[in-house]
Amino acid sequence: MSGGGGHVASIEAAAALDTPVHRLDARVKILGLVGLAIVAVSTPVGAWGAFAAYFLILGALCAVARLPARYVLARLAIEIPFLAAAAVLPFVVPDGLALALTVVAKAATGVGAMVVLSSTTPFPVLLHGFERLKAPRLLVMIVAFMWRYLHVIGSEVGRMKIARQARGYEPRWIWQAGAIGQTVAALFIRSLERGERVYLAMASRGYEGGTPTALVPAQALRAADLVFAGALASALLLVRLVVA
Amino acid sequence: MHIPDGWIKAGTAAASGAVSLGAVSASLIAAKSRLQERQVPLIGLVAAFLLVIQAIHIPFGPGVSAHLLGGALAAVLLGPWLGFLVVAAVVLVETSGLGHGGVATLGANVALTGLIACLGGYWLFRGLLVLAPRTRRGFLTATAVTSWMTVVLASAVGSAMITYGGVLGAGQARPFIGVMVVAHGLVGIAEAVITTAAVGAVMTARPDLMATRELLPATGAAASAR
Numbered sequence: 001m002s003g004g005g006g007h008v009a010s011i012e013a014a015a016a017l018d019t020p021v022h023r024l025d026a027r028v029k030i031l032g033l034v035g036l037a038i039v040a041v042s043t044p045v046g047a048w049g050a051f052a053a054y055f056l057i058l059g060a061l062c063a064v065a066r067l068p069a070r071y072v073l074a075r076l077a078i079e080i081p082f083l084a085a086a087a088v089l090p091f092v093v094p095d096g097l098a099l100a101l102t103v104v105a106k107a108a109t110g111v112g113a114m115v116v117l118s119s120t121t122p123f124p125v126l127l128h129g130f131e132r133l134k135a136p137r138l139l140v141m142i143v144a145f146m147w148r149y150l151h152v153i154g155s156e157v158g159r160m161k162i163a164r165q166a167r168g169y170e171p172r173w174i175w176q177a178g179a180i181g182q183t184v185a186a187l188f189i190r191s192l193e194r195g196e197r198v199y200l201a202m203a204s205r206g207y208e209g210g211t212p213t214a215l216v217p218a219q220a221l222r223a224a225d226l227v228f229a230g231a232l233a234s235a236l237l238l239v240r241l242v243v244a
Numbered sequence: 245m246h247i248p249d250g251w252i253k254a255g256t257a258a259a260s261g262a263v264s265l266g267a268v269s270a271s272l273i274a275a276k277s278r279l280q281e282r283q284v285p286l287i288g289l290v291a292a293f294l295l296v297i298q299a300i301h302i303p304f305g306p307g308v309s310a311h312l313l314g315g316a317l318a319a320v321l322l323g324p325w326l327g328f329l330v331v332a333a334v335v336l337v338e339t340s341g342l343g344h345g346g347v348a349t350l351g352a353n354v355a356l357t358g359l360i361a362c363l364g365g366y367w368l369f370r371g372l373l374v375l376a377p378r379t380r381r382g383f384l385t386a387t388a389v390t391s392w393m394t395v396v397l398a399s400a401v402g403s404a405m406i407t408y409g410g411v412l413g414a415g416q417a418r419p420f421i422g423v424m425v426v427a428h429g430l431v432g433i434a435e436a437v438i439t440t441a442a443v444g445a446v447m448t449a450r451p452d453l454m455a456t457r458e459l460l461p462a463t464g465a466a467a468s469a470r
Contacts (some may be wrong), residue, residue, distance in 0.1 A: 007299075011341070031342075037347035041249045041257075078343050081301070082248050092416050103411055106250025110345035118341045126340070136272050138279070142333040145288025146295060153292050181437050185445035188293070191451065195285040
């Protein structure tokens with residue numbers, strides 16, 4: 001779980017940079033990168049030129065956003081279990097090699113697009129982007145609290161781990177499942193009670209649902225946003241026309 | 245359990261996406277009238293908890309990586325509609341924030357973890373409660389059995405999507421589904437332990453927050469009511 005915490009911290013550090021990609025409007029980035037992933041999925045098997053173009057677009061965005069190569073590769077590693085499954089394809093499906101490479105390219109484009117999105121947009125800004133794209137209010141609220149309470153759980157886990165180690169106990173084996181269950185139970189209640197205090201504090205400061213606008217000022221689309229949207233859309237259209 | 249982009253056919257993705265979209269719309273309407281303000285912290289906590297436990301991947305050899313789901317946990321603590329929305333929100337964040345699960349397969353992944361494991365899990369749980377004795381032990385046993393069954397069921401449907409409706413093809417269906425179900429049979433045990441622990445804790449400390457509080461055994465609820 002501590003690994004997951006470090007993961008979130010590295011994403012937040014990357015998103016805190018200030019580059020032209022970071023400054024783009026969240027709405028444009030959401031629609032553009034989701035669009036890229038969808039176009040990639042609909043690309044026919046063996047259209048290597050098209051996949052090269054998608055990687056080029058993503059690579060250029062990473063470069064402009066100054067995302068370290070090591071960081072991007074670490075984030076792409078989430079695909080590794082499926083790489084192993086793809087390695088089986090050539091042996092079980094006719095024309096399996098081309099299919100396997102295509103599937104890997106599609107998955108990598110999808111993950112890459114989402115890595116660029118989340119690594120260049122701080123979470124509150126991303127959430128506000130979804131909100132301005134008319135995502136259901138209740139869903140936005142659930143996600144907002146999820147993010148806030150993720151940090152509550154993370155810090156409670158840390159405190160409980162230190163306390164347990166201080167008492168000289170470190171359960172990790174199956175016959176210690178009872179202790180792990182009790183830890184989960186205690187963690188759940190402690191986080192819930194701290195979460196309730198956090199919520200009351202928010203409510204008493206005037207929280208009424210939605211993203212605080214002071215944090216993320218609503219702004220109109222700027223020229224750079226329109227240029228990005230136009231360039232990405234025409235690039236994707238061109239790639240698909242050439243492939244077809 | 246989170247299918248990446250490119251692994252299922254467009255038709256499978258579109259069909260499961262349409263079903264999930266319908267379920268989200270229905271849940272938004274159903275949950276809005278049931279939502280109480282004091283539930284908000286529990287909603288956020290369950291959502292964050294699901295995000296954490298779904299990030300723990302257990303490798304089982306080539307292409308089979310299993311993880312916990314938490315659908316039953318959301319169903320028992322928050323009820324079917326709010327629980328389903330929480331699961332859908334978790335999958336959305338995993339896709340857009342972590343790259344866990346594909347963009348075009350979002351609907352399929354919501355269907356697996358939300359529709360089957362949470363909404364389906366809730367009705368399975370209600371069915372099991374009829375059979376179980378009305379005691380704390382009976383309630384928690386039904387919770388544990390639901391957790392195990394939803395994980396196994398979701399893995400079976402997910403691997404059917406990848407084989408019959410995806411790139412692996414029907415020829416590979418039997419071995420693939422078999423391996424996935426066995427792996428998730430083991431993961432289901434961990435799921436049952438964690439879900440039962442969390443549900444048991446809330447039952448003891450804050451039964452008033454549970455959406456299923458009317459179903460709790462009378463003694464347990466009365467003894468610890470604050």
